[in-house]
Amino acid sequence: MDREWNDSQPIxxxxxxxxxxxxxxxxxxxxxxxxxxxxxxxxxxxxxLTVLKGYQELVNExxxxxxxxxGMFVVEGTRDLLLEGERQRFIEEEWPxxxxxxxxxxxxxxxxxxxxxxxxxxxxKGRS
Numbered sequence: 001m002d003r004e005w006n007d008s009q010p011i012x013x014x015x016x017x018x019x020x021x022x023x024x025x026x027x028x029x030x031x032x033x034x035x036x037x038x039x040x041x042x043x044x045x046x047x048x049l050t051v052l053k054g055y056q057e058l059v060n061e062x063x064x065x066x067x068x069x070x071g072m073f074v075v076e077g078t079r080d081l082l083l084e085g086e087r088q089r090f091i092e093e094e095w096p097x098x099x100x101x102x103x104x105x106x107x108x109x110x111x112x113x114x115x116x117x118x119x120x121x122x123x124x125k126g127r128s
Contacts, residue, residue, distance in 0.1 A: 011046055011050050011054075012050050012051070012053040012054040012057065013054065013057070014054075015040070015046075015051060015055075016054040016055075016057040016058055019034065019054070019055075019058060019064075020058075020063070020082060023063070023074060023079055023082055024082055024083065024086065026079075028074050029074065029079075030074050030075065030077065030078055030079060031073060031074060031076065032073065032074050033070070033072065033073050034055060034058075034064060034071065034072040034073070034074070037051045037052050037055065055072055058072075059072070062075065062081075063075055063078045063081070063082065
């Protein structure tokens, strides 16, 4: 997890998002325990209640379960559920902005797939 916090949202929400990213990236797998509240609080120098609140968000979303006396664990099916939700969010919130930028810049699918290689070649042609 990144040690830096930003001011755009509460730390507990950033913690929640970081755990989600760890699940999506495969760092935390289904059935794995989450790092303990105490360890996270000490390592990132935040209040244990802040960590607990972030973890509770995950419990409320059904992504993590509490096992009494053992800790919190990633629930089976969590990664698929997160992928579905993140894909939908991207399509609804991010893609319209990306599409608008692509159109504004006059980029083609070929430009995007080639990582701008075609554009670079055309720049170099004028320098000969």
